[in-house]
Amino acid sequence: MSIERPARIRRSPEAARENILAACEAILLEKGPQALKLADVAAGAGVANATVLHHFGSIDGVQTALMTRMIRQLVQRIAVDFGQHQDTVGRVGAGARALFDAFGTRGGARLAAWLELTGEARRMTAIRQAVQEVAALRMQLDSPVDETAVQDFMLVCVTMALGVGLFGETMAELLGRPPERIREIALDLIEARIRQETGG
Amino acid sequence: MSIERPARIRRSPEAARENILAACEAILLEKGPQALKLADVAAGAGVANATVLHHFGSIDGVQTALMTRMIRQLVQRIAVDFGQHQDTVGRVGAGARALFDAFGTRGGARLAAWLELTGEARRMTAIRQAVQEVAALRMQLDSPVDETAVQDFMLVCVTMALGVGLFGETMAELLGRPPERIREIALDLIEARIRQETGG
DNA sequence: GGCCTTACCGACAAAAATGTCAATAGAGCG
DNA sequence: CGCTCTATTGACATTTTTGTCGGTAAGGCC
Structure with missing residues (x-):
């Protein structure tokens, strides 16, 4: 048997x-x-x-593949969000929210930090491609004046989303502020900046 | 023999x-x-x-002790910097620069990220104390109107310094911007905010 | 039905890392 | 000098984790 x-x-x-x-x-x-x-x-x-x-x-290969997958999903969601808003500010705000969600709530920032620390960050080329796609979308929809301004803006958004996603909760707790406070402030900063760029 | x-x-x-x-x-x-x-x-x-x-x-004990030591050194440097500036904007700018330096150039953000990922972050109570000391300094020197505004502001500064310090260089490279660009932008944002708070 | 490709698996090898323990040896002190 | 305290050490046990290897079986194709 x-x-x-x-x-x-x-x-x-x-x-x-x-x-x-x-x-x-x-x-x-x-x-x-x-x-x-x-x-x-x-x-x-x-x-x-x-x-x-x-x-x-290898196990590193698994981790980078996971990062790539999360970034692809994020780009798809941003593309959808962009389609649902008529104005630039609304579009960018929705995109930023998706970004903060992917990196914060869904663990993307922690994974990115891990890759960064273990030296795997150079393989995150998926981010480069993703940013190019989103930038192309914005250039097409918003026709902003300056392309480097768009790149700078996206650099700020991505880095802030990563920082807030990884450290935001702990820092807020440590400094005695409500856990979601830092995210609110960060989104405010981003929206203020985009308003300033488009408005003036 | x-x-x-x-x-x-x-x-x-x-x-x-x-x-x-x-x-x-x-x-x-x-x-x-x-x-x-x-x-x-x-x-x-x-x-x-x-x-x-x-x-x-334990090796974890070593790591948290190192973090504590770096934070103490940072607070000392900020205290010195505060003493060398007469105006609020100058003080805060210098403090922010020290913060970005400690977390970026000197590796503090990488260590903090490691502690965060390995669950040791709760032991970073040195940060809480450090922030209280710096906040006390500011309340004494600048007598700002709102204490929660000060706390919010420091939360933003610390989180941004951590995020930029950990991810800034890699992200800038990946997005095709100069490596120091993100730090410049972040410091601009911080100084703009403090100018706005003090000015109006 | 028979064959071939390859997704899949169990067992094992090997490395890396932390932490324990009993013994050793500086340095202050009577 | 002799005693005590404890900073220091080498050797070792253990745990954890990754990765290799030869064989197995599922499913497409002729």
Whole structure:
């Protein structure tokens, strides 16, 4: 009498990767990027350690793939948000909110910080492409005067979203302010700046 | 014939801690906080692994002690800077510059990010105390109208300095802007805000 | 049905890192 | 000088984690 093994599931490479990355996202949200250990990821996805390595090469590969995936999803959401607003200020505000959401609430900033600290940041080229796409959208919709101003503005938005997403909650608590305060202030700053740029 | 051993150096507890933390600072600058391994720290300080543990209890203890030390040094520098400026805007600008320097150039943001990710952030109570001291200084020198405005302002400054210090360089490079650009913009935002608060 | 590609897996190897423990040796002090 | 305190140490145990390897089986294709 042979021991029962759970039947193997054979997925397409894309489905297998997606399955693993979805598990990663849950782990990232629950325990942070440092918990993206090979064994935990594999367990979360319901596959063996070796399977994860088969698809991503290394645990670092898993992490950068997760970052890329989150950035792609963010760009899609921003594109949708842009379509739902007629005015520049509304568009940018909605985009900024999506940005803060992806990096703050959904754990993107913590993952980005992890990549930055482990020297994997250079592989985040997905960000460059994403920014180019969003910038192209804005140039098309808003036809702003100055392209470097757009780039500077996006640099500010992204960096602030990352900083607030990673440190905002802890700092607010440590300094005795409400946890969401820093995000409000940051969004105010961003909207004030865009108003100033478009208005004057 | 006995094997030559290097003579032991016996330091006071304070000197021993200082020696170890100085080595940590060098490692932090050169390789980042994830390189603050027990063996490397001990080697950098020229002592045995067990010695480090004797003084700090654990490698996490070393890291939080280093953070505390950096924050103390920062507060001292800010106090000096405050004394060298007569006007509020000049004072705050100099303080912000010191803040960005400590967190950016000197590696404080990377260390803070590490503590945040590894769950050690709650032990960064040194920040709370530091902010209280600086806030007290400002209340005394500038007698600003609103204390919560001061707290909000410091929350913004600290969070931005952390965000820019950790992500600024990489993001600027990724988005095709000069590496120091984000810092300039951030300082502009801060000074504009303080001018607005004091001016009107 | 038979074959071939490759997604998948268990077992194992190997490295890296932290922390424990008992012993050693400076340095102050009577 | 001899005693005591404790900073210091080497050796070691343990844990954690990544990655390799040879074999297994699922599903497409002829």
